[in-house]
Amino acid sequence: MSGGFAERVDAALADPILKLAVERTAGTAEAKRTLAIDAFADFEAARDRAAAIKDHVIANLGGYLERFEANAVAAGAVVHWARTSQEACDIVIGLCKAAGAKSVARSKSMLGEEIGLPHALAEAGITRVETDLAEHIIQLSGERPSHIIWPAMHKTREQVSVLFKANHRDPHTEETIAAMAESARRHLREGMLAADVGICGANFLIADTGAVCTVTNEGNAELSLVPPRMQIVTAGIEKIVPSMGHAVHMLRMLARSATGAPLTQYTTFYTGPKRPGDRDGPEEMHIVLVDNGRTAMREDGLAEMLRCIRCGACMNHCVVFRQIGGHAYGGTYPGPMGAVLTPAIDGLAANRDLPNACTLNGKCQEVCPVRIPLPTLLRGWREKSWREGLEPKATRAGIGLWAWAAxxxxxxxxxxxxxxxxxxxxxxxxxxxxxxxxxxxxxxxxxxxxxxxxxxxxxxxxxxx
Structure with missing residues (x-):
């Protein structure tokens, strides 16, 4: 979906299939979360603890990053540091070329999308196999993710069926979700096992062990990362937590807020490459720690946004997102969290519409498992846009007239x-x-x-x- 924000919104609102597809998934997620939270004793106290954990780490980020690096290196991993998205992509592409990689298996990572890794791999001539089912759908359709948990939520099952029949060597013959999933499994399995390099993101980085935690619903991360001879992890520096105990607490908050489940089906901790005596695993493990504006966010009054654990609850409950879907936002991250993050990552001047595309009803803050004050942060962007003269003249004139009358x-x-x-x-x-x-x-x-x-x-x- 191209054009400016207003054009993208008009196109989304005029698409009845999009509204149906978004409501199917977001509505189900909202209902499941409600049941999960109702069954979670002392959920509000757990939210307080989760926010406190993240705030503590953000305030002491340098020390925890150094501790993580030392423990990861001691476990046999190699840690790389990237200030920008370009540096991160250059490191990953350099590692792939050094390994002589012709293909990579990639497990879903919004950080990878943020830094433009899919495009970088394509430009380097490296075949990319997206192993997450929804990301596979996105790759086949040539689109960007529309949600951070369900990247293909804007697609109906009928549209996916057509897509698979046109692209799979051995497509499904029955119009059922199970048959379509089996078709994708047959298509992807060969690419997973033949890949030279496995690439993933990280849900959490454990400072006191140097471990990387991944969370998936399909087990694709494990099959993508264990067979290849090299494993590459790309992670934002804010993903650090102090210890395994803290990680377990955050996992309880993440799963319930994202999918309404007590725990996601596959939660795996990777600590270094294959060791003597191990039956399987990569021979090399590389971890790329990415800043890409996060340090600036901490210094510029957006530190609370670094609490985000990428659960997607804010967008599932957002009245605006539920009407226009994710692509209308134009950036990597949609919904309320995207309206805060995109101006920070890509600049306010080009994205001033996003903070204004919010009713400020506060539902996003109400459901956030780490209590991010999203409406307050969005108002902050609006105020900055006004101070810097980015608002259209007609808007400034209209508000001036209202102020005069008020x-x-x-x-x-x-x-x-x-x-x-x-x-x-x-x-x-x-x-x-x-x-x-x-x-x-x-x-x-x-x-x-x-x-x-x-x-x-x-x-x-x-x-x-």
Missing amino acids: RRPRLYRTATATALTALRLLGRTGWLSNVPLAGGWTRHRDLPKPAAESFMAQYKKGQRQ
Whole structure:
């Protein structure tokens, strides 16, 4: 989906299949999370502890990174440091070329998407096998992920069926999810086992052991990383946790918030390459620790965003995301967390629309397992955009006019009463399908007819009673 934010949103809202596909997955995720949280005793206290763990690590990030590096190296891994996405890609491509790799098996990683690793591999002439089922779908369709947990959530099963039949050597013959999954398994297994290098992200990095933790629902990470002779892990520096005990606590929060399960099906800890006596495993393990703006976020008032454990709960509950899907956001990360991260990673000037595409209803903060104050951070971007003069002249003029009227209470009340009367006349049927100066809203939805009196008028009347 190309074009500016407004164009992408219009295209998304005009696509009824997209709305169906997004609602299927996000609605199910919301319901499962509710059941999981209801069954989790002291969940609010667990959220407090999770936030405290992340804040402690962020405040002491340098020390924990050094401890992780020392323990990972002691276990036989090689640790690399990358300040930017380009440096990270250069390190990965260099390692692949040094290994003489012609193909790589990659387990789903949003950090890999963030740094542009799929494109870098293609430019280097290295065949990439996406082993996650949803990422396989995305690769076949030539699209970007639309969700950080379910990258292909914008696709219906009917669309996936067509895609598999056109691309698989031995496609399914029955129109069932099980048959389609088996078709993907047959297609991917050969590429997994033949890959020269396995590449993955990391859900957590354990400082006191140097271990890397991956979490998947399909077991593809294990099959992607164990058979190849080289394993490469790319991870953001904020993924550090102090110990295994802290990691277990975060895993409890992650699984319930992401999929509504007590624990994800496959949770694996990798500590160094194959050792003497091991039956299998890679001969080399490389860990690429990526900054890519994270240090700047910590220093620029966005440290709380570094708590994020990439569960996706904020977007599953976001009224905006549920209407437009992930691609409309334009960046690697969609939804509320993407509206905060994308301006930090790719610049505010090119992404000022994202913080404004939010109702600030606070549902994202309400469900975040690490209590990230997303509405506050989004307001911060709005304020910065205003201070730096990035808002369109028409917007600044309109707000200036509103401010002028708001400083004159009698005029403001008169104008509000007049507007309410006019809107009620326009909405004689109970709904408004066309409102002057609000075409962006009414082009895709009707608005309810407003109350006969403003909130302040009703409030004052209630005070007198």
